[in-house]
Amino acid sequence: MEQAKDFMIPRLGECTIPSPMRCVRFTGDGEHVLFHSDLAEVRQYLDAGGRPPQFEVAGPREKIFFDPAQLACGIVTCGGLCPGLNNVIRSIVLSLHHHYGVRTIYGFPYGYEGLAPKYGHQPLLLTPEIVAGINEAGSTILGSSRGSQDVAVMVDTLARMQIGILFCIGGDGTQRGALAISEEAARRGLRLSVIGIPKTIDNDISYVQKTFGFETAVSEAKKATSAAHGEAVGARNGIGLVKLMGRDSGFIAAYSVLVDNQVNFCLIPESRFTLGALLAALRERLAQRGHAVIVVAEGAGQELLAGTGERDASGNIRYGDIGIFLRDSIKQHFKGIGMEINLKYIDPSYMIRSLPANPHDSAFCLVMGHSAVHAGMAGRTGMIVGYWNHQFTHVPIALAVGRRKKIDPGGWVWSSVLAATGQAPEIV
Numbered sequence: 001m002e003q004a005k006d007f008m009i010p011r012l013g014e015c016t017i018p019s020p021m022r023c024v025r026f027t028g029d030g031e032h033v034l035f036h037s038d039l040a041e042v043r044q045y046l047d048a049g050g051r052p053p054q055f056e057v058a059g060p061r062e063k064i065f066f067d068p069a070q071l072a073c074g075i076v077t078c079g080g081l082c083p084g085l086n087n088v089i090r091s092i093v094l095s096l097h098h099h100y101g102v103r104t105i106y107g108f109p110y111g112y113e114g115l116a117p118k119y120g121h122q123p124l125l126l127t128p129e130i131v132a133g134i135n136e137a138g139s140t141i142l143g144s145s146r147g148s149q150d151v152a153v154m155v156d157t158l159a160r161m162q163i164g165i166l167f168c169i170g171g172d173g174t175q176r177g178a179l180a181i182s183e184e185a186a187r188r189g190l191r192l193s194v195i196g197i198p199k200t201i202d203n204d205i206s207y208v209q210k211t212f213g214f215e216t217a218v219s220e221a222k223k224a225t226s227a228a229h230g231e232a233v234g235a236r237n238g239i240g241l242v243k244l245m246g247r248d249s250g251f252i253a254a255y256s257v258l259v260d261n262q263v264n265f266c267l268i269p270e271s272r273f274t275l276g277a278l279l280a281a282l283r284e285r286l287a288q289r290g291h292a293v294i295v296v297a298e299g300a301g302q303e304l305l306a307g308t309g310e311r312d313a314s315g316n317i318r319y320g321d322i323g324i325f326l327r328d329s330i331k332q333h334f335k336g337i338g339m340e341i342n343l344k345y346i347d348p349s350y351m352i353r354s355l356p357a358n359p360h361d362s363a364f365c366l367v368m369g370h371s372a373v374h375a376g377m378a379g380r381t382g383m384i385v386g387y388w389n390h391q392f393t394h395v396p397i398a399l400a401v402g403r404r405k406k407i408d409p410g411g412w413v414w415s416s417v418l419a420a421t422g423q424a425p426e427i428v
Contacts, residue, residue, distance in 0.1 A: 007035070007053050009394045010182070012191055012379040015063040019377075021099050027059030027374075033391050035207075055207075055393035058371035058385055060099070065379025066193075071164045072104035073376070075126070077140040078111035078170035078177070082201045083216035084357035084365040085140040085169065090131040091369025092167055097128055099370075100377055106161065111145040111170070112177055115154035123161075135362060138354045146173070151180045158185070158192060165193040165376035171200040172401055173316075175384055179397040182382040193376045196384035196397055197368060201353050204249035206405045207395050208386040212365045214251065216358045221256035224348040225295060229262040232291040235342035239282070239292050239330065243323030243347045246297030247316065249406045253297040254417050261420040264292045265427075267322075269299040270407045271414065273427035278326075279333050281427055286341070296322055298349070323347055367392060 019026070032054035036042050045052040073096055077085050089107065096102040106123040108114025114121045124130070124142065134141050158166060158181070168178035175196045182194035198205040203214040221244050228240025244253045250268025257263045264285055267273055285292045298319060305320030327345045334341045357365060364387075371385045371392045386395035407414050409425075418425055 010382045026062040031057040058392035061378040064377040068100040073165045078174040082213035084212040086134040087365035095373040110143040112149040116149045169197045193381040203251040231344040237341045239343040247299040250297040265294040267296040267300040277427040
């Protein structure tokens with residue numbers, strides 16, 4: 001069972017300064033959101049005399065830890081691009097400036113590189129004027145990079161600049177770096193709050209129901225699947241093949257099927273398939289309906305490919321291109337049996353991740369940025385802003401990066417995908 005103590009958020013000290021915010025609903029420290037939503041699971045803890053695991057609710061506190069007049073803050077964006085990065089930056093800056101009166105806010109260029117003097121990146125002083133309108137554009141005005149930097153050097157930079165709160169916007173690797181920074185600062189006795197904002201287009205951060213940019217990605221993926229369907233039905237034995245992002249978790253692929261149930265095969269990392277079984281099912285589909293649409297997540301079927309033996313700057317294994325592999329394998333197979341097909345391959349990956357956020361993600365980013373600021377001002381540290389049971393929460397970084405969130409092959413999401421596509425649970 002999950003341990004309640006694992007959900008506790010580190011604090012820098014007692015909050016004694018009255019918040020300058022007015023006309024808002026303050027969140028009490030006793031407000032929590034249960035991790036489990038099933039009554040039977042909650043009852044296990046109650047029957048054992050324990051406390052069910054629960055998240056702190058995010059939101060402004062009536063008393064804060066930092067004196068805004070004496071506070072300097074920093075923001076970094078790390079890892080791959082994702083819709084909504086500029087929205088979060090803007091939200092943080094505007095909340096610090098207007099809600100709390102903080103006037104010194106630095107944007108460190110190119111992720112954690114901006115905290116390492118050897119790169120020579122100059123911090124950007126962020127103001128409401130600087131961030132005005134950036135939410136209408138994709139990418140990030142701060143730039144991004146992958147890879148870790150020397151933790152001691154980064155903390156030296158933060159200490160020299162007298163940074164009180166560092167906001168780290170990024171995925172799993174970024175948050176591991178944020179945890180290392182918070183632990184080094186604690187070891188030195190520094191009053192440094194490190195607040196993570198989880199950014200992953202794959203939606204694969206544990207203990208977080210949804211991350212920003214995911215809904216935009218699914219919405220844009222639908223354009224690709226719709227185009228694939230149009231191409232497929234417009235040709236004899238037409239096949240539309242779409243590769244979507246999803247290294248280890250197939251959420252974008254799965255949800256793209258649910259929003260466009262004209263897809264006939266969905267291939268994700270969490271559900272095994274073999275090439276022979278897929279080709280047999282594809283032949284049957286063409287014989288029955290004359291066209292087919294396949295969606296594949298980038299991390300699916302890696303066991304079918306020769307390993308690259310390489311890693312990227314973040315330490316992730318470089319995957320083989322499953323999209324190109326399937327494209328070529330399908331063409332070769334049908335040529336071999338003398339059956340004419342018309343296959344169109346679509347890979348919209350980088351077009352999706354660099355787009356501006358859609359309206360729903362924009363609203364989500366705004367509140368997530370506000371929640372990060374409220375947490376930092378209240379002296380929380382070593383945490384990310386989460387979202388659980390439709391409420392924004394505080395999640396310890398150590399808990400969030402402990403394991404990767406994946407689709408449960410026995411859960412309702414994958415069951416719904418199978419019901420939409422009509423494919424076998426496992427194409428093996």
